[in-house]
Amino acid sequence: MTWKQLARREVTLAIACVAGAILFQFLSPYFLTAQNLATILRNSIELLLVSLGMSFILATAGIDIAVGGVLGICAIFVGWSVQAGWPLAALLFIGPAIGTTLGLVSAALIVWGKIPPIIATLGLFGVYRAAIFLLLGGSWISGLPDTLGPVVNRSIGGLPVVGIYVLLFYSIGWLIMRWLPLGTAILATGGNEGAARLSGVAIGKVKFFVYGFTGLLVGFSAFLYVARYRNVETSTGGLVALDAIVASVLGGASVLGGKANLLGTMFGVILVRLLQNGFVLIGVPSLWEQVITGVLLISVLILDALARSRKRFLTVASP
Amino acid sequence: MRRQIQWSACLVVGLTLFTSEFGLGQSKPKVAFVPQIVGIPYFNAMEAGGKDAAEKFGVDFVYTGPTDTNPAEQLRIVNGLIDQGVSAVSLSVLDASSIDPIIKKAKDKGVKIFTSDSDAPNSEREVYVAQALDQDLGFTIIDELAKRIGEQGTVGIVSGEATATNLNTWIKFMQQRVKEKYPKIDLLPPQFAGGTAQRAFQLATDLMTAHPDLKGLIAVASTTCPGVGQAIESAGKIGQVIGTGYGSPNTIRSYLKSGAFGFSVLWNPRDLGYLTVWAGKQLIDGKPFAESNAVPGLEAPAKYDSETKVLLLGPPTVFTKENVDQFNF
16 A cells, blocks of 8 residues: 555545544444444435535535525425325435425526526525425424334344445446546536537536536435434425535535545545444543534645645645 | 305405404403414414413414424514504513514504513513523432433533534533532533534444443433434443433433333423413513412413513423323424
8 A cells, every 4th residue: 555545535534433433432332333333324325415416516616505404395295295105116205305406497597698606506595494394384294103213224134224225325426527527527517617618518407417417416415314213394405505515525526626536535424423423332422523523624635735735835836 | 156155155254354363342352472483283282272372361362483494584574563553462482682663663552572581681572571591401300310310420511513502501501500419420521513413313323333331322402302312222321321411302202111211301382382371461461470370271380580571481301201292392
């Protein structure tokens, strides 16, 4: 293993995860149990899916603040469908369908309306939050029947079945990024939109794809959310956008676009959830975990900036 | 011809409504209550209680409020009620800082104005009809839980936002109660879940992992109740860990029935609405509140603190598997 490999973000994060795990195990005998590790994985699911989409969006130099609102709205419709006793296939379909539609709405504002992504999705987030209140009418959907429990709570060979869903989606993501022309187009769009357009990349289509794909993932997260918690409250989704941005950037994405590291994103989410779990297990108030996540994020960005300036210096210095 | 009949029917109905609204030959005084928002189960329950009291005490009850929690809209509605000539108007205050002018206007017009459910403590309101004291809410949850776990064992707390004053006050009283009365209960420091059931689920699961002998879990914010209940069910700890919290019956009904929640503590908004209309009638009649007031139709006497002008509904209500189906809010 060379130093260059070690410097890869996913390796750094994996090491951080292991280091954290050793520390927590040292302080709490309950940390490294199969059950607790499965718990950490289960509790990462929704964020893993949303972050995957966010990585795609960040790669195009975009951002989606509205994902929390989309998750909430999708969850309401999934919840109502469960109440109405719809068949499983329909329940699986409705979340992603609505999510994709709302994702395409964001893309339409950004591509056709020429509104900067952060503004467009911030506006939509407000609209969606209000819509959630109106749809729920101040009372939550609670006490849903446990029809979806078996779909999400099962384990196959010790691995929670939800983990398999995540692996499937990440494989698709990796396939697109690594092997399809679309992946190159996404990175080119974020790297230099003007240059990409001149080289014939269909910028609009690329953006419709990334926001739509994210909507699909968010819709599926909403399905899992309802299946797992059997409850939809007005705050569902909340600030998941911020958590997803943190995880993606930790994982190696750049808010300036042109970069994507799906494996890094995955480890970024796991690290955040592992810290949250570990802090409770060793009896530290959960507020501290936010401090640690914040410090981690800032240090990563500083390291990035340092590495970049060094590179630029070298390029300028060379004849 | 048919159309004419329809028109005249409309006219008759309209006139009837008009006369009843503006009370030609008015006999009953009007007591109004303006909630923070209409159309949610909590305030619907208050409305139902208000109606019952209006019938019992011979007043007309007017219930109207904003469709979203907009303070300006709420004040506009209160203003309209004063102009329409109600005898007393109560409101669940949305913005305590902007209420003074409307209170002055009411007083100038001889309309009794008071607060209920949510107060503006520094204003000139006649009285505040309060649902429950923070101390009672904190103490009751600990007492009820202690009874169910044999007054010993480890108990975790999952709260909402770390900045929420009311939640932190309740936690403070829980800690005080445990310290003073239950030396064998180990009350863990609170964990904060923010606003989502998802994070509450996560924290509750982690607390159960960290403390395999955990006896109870208290969900302080109503948003954390479903997460905690669900976590106890998913961990297969029903019977070993007793969940509880400040959750409305509709929110925690399924967890009470499954046994994940042993009980929940809150007040009964129906009774709060009832007491509000009774208080309005007292004010209109110019009867002062006694230190303890027996209100016909309410079980517990309503205590009155003349210093702070607070009329208290009484001890909090404990909801259990047995009584939860009597409530819908």
